[in-house]
Amino acid sequence: xxxxxxxxxxxxxxxxxxxxxxxxxxxxxxxxxxxxxxxxxxxxxxxxxxxxxxxxxxxxxxxxxxxxxxxxxxxxxxxxxxxxxxxxxxxxxxxxxxxxxxxxxxxxxxxxxxxxxxxxxxxxxxxxxxxxxxxxxxxxxxxxxxxxxxxxxxxxxxxxxxxxxxxxxxxxxxxxxxxxxxxxxxxxxxxxxxxxxxxx
Numbered sequence: 001x002x003x004x005x006x007x008x009x010x011x012x013x014x015x016x017x018x019x020x021x022x023x024x025x026x027x028x029x030x031x032x033x034x035x036x037x038x039x040x041x042x043x044x045x046x047x048x049x050x051x052x053x054x055x056x057x058x059x060x061x062x063x064x065x066x067x068x069x070x071x072x073x074x075x076x077x078x079x080x081x082x083x084x085x086x087x088x089x090x091x092x093x094x095x096x097x098x099x100x101x102x103x104x105x106x107x108x109x110x111x112x113x114x115x116x117x118x119x120x121x122x123x124x125x126x127x128x129x130x131x132x133x134x135x136x137x138x139x140x141x142x143x144x145x146x147x148x149x150x151x152x153x154x155x156x157x158x159x160x161x162x163x164x165x166x167x168x169x170x171x172x173x174x175x176x177x178x179x180x181x182x183x184x185x186x187x188x189x190x191x192x193x194x195x196x197x198x199x200x
Contacts (some may be wrong), residue, residue: 007063008037008039008040008043008047009043009047011037011038011039012033012034012037012039012043012044012047012048012055012060013055013059013062014037014059014062015033015036015037016028016033016055016056016058016059017059017062017063018036018061018105018108019032019033019036019109020060020108020111020112021063021105021106021107021108022058022105022106023114024104024111024114024115025056025111025115025135026115028054028056030044030051030055030127033120040105043127043159052092053120053122053123053165055113056112056116056123056126057060057122057123057126058126059108059112060108060109060112060126060127060130061126061129061130061133063107063108063109063130064109064129064130064131064132064133065130065133065150067107067109067130067133067134068133068134068136068137069137070090070093071086071090071134071138071140071141072137072141074086074089074090074141075141075144077089079094081141081144081145082145082190082191082194083142083145083147083155083190083191083193083194084142084188084190086138086142086159086190086193087159087163087183087186087187087190088103088183088187090159090163091163091166091179091183092183094163094166094167094176094179095176095179095180097133098170098176102136103174104167104170104171104176106167106168106171107164107167108167109127109130109131109134110164110167112126112127118175126194131160134160135153135156135157136156138156138159138160139152139153139155139156141153142155142156142193142194145194146194146195147193148193149193151193155190155193158186159186161188162182163179163182165178165182166178166179166182167179
């Protein structure tokens with residue numbers, strides 16, 4: 001869906017997510033969200049009567065759904081899916097962004113968690129739900145590749161935690177080496193969790 005196909009409400013949620021991932025919750029202003037979404041300022045109160053907190057929570061939920069949907073795309077893009085290949089594709093999304101833009105923005109879910117988890121229960125809950133909306137499809141994908149169900153959820157948690165940490169390190173260092181390192185180091189461990197392919 002392109003920006004022109006979204007209605008004003010959807011554009012504001014998307015814009016909030018993009019600003020949060022770049023600047024964090026505290027530095028994301030409602031006016032800036034409306035301007036970026038090309039929406040009338042008055043529409044913010046109409047669509048988000050709960051104010052900034054509601055908008056942030058919806059942006060976080062959108063980001064979780066987006067990340068979850070990407071898992072199916074990554075799987076479809078692999079001729080022979082492997083757990084390590086899935087993680088490499090998850091990492092590549094971020095290294096590609098760096099190559100294109102010359103810098104990295106963060107994950108809006110992580111940013112909202114850091115900024116609000118201790119002060120806004122609703123945002124902490126939205127972030128937890130967003131991570132679940134991402135982790136569940138990763139675990140399901142791992143299971144589909146032969147990873148035992150009791151290992152799939154912990155490995156999905158490991159993959160997302162490693163990716164989020166590497167994004168933070170890469171942003172701090174201004175270099176994608178941490179992202180490349182986690183992909184390199186985790187690939188053998190992840191692939192070892194799935195049974196080897198059987199011959200014909």
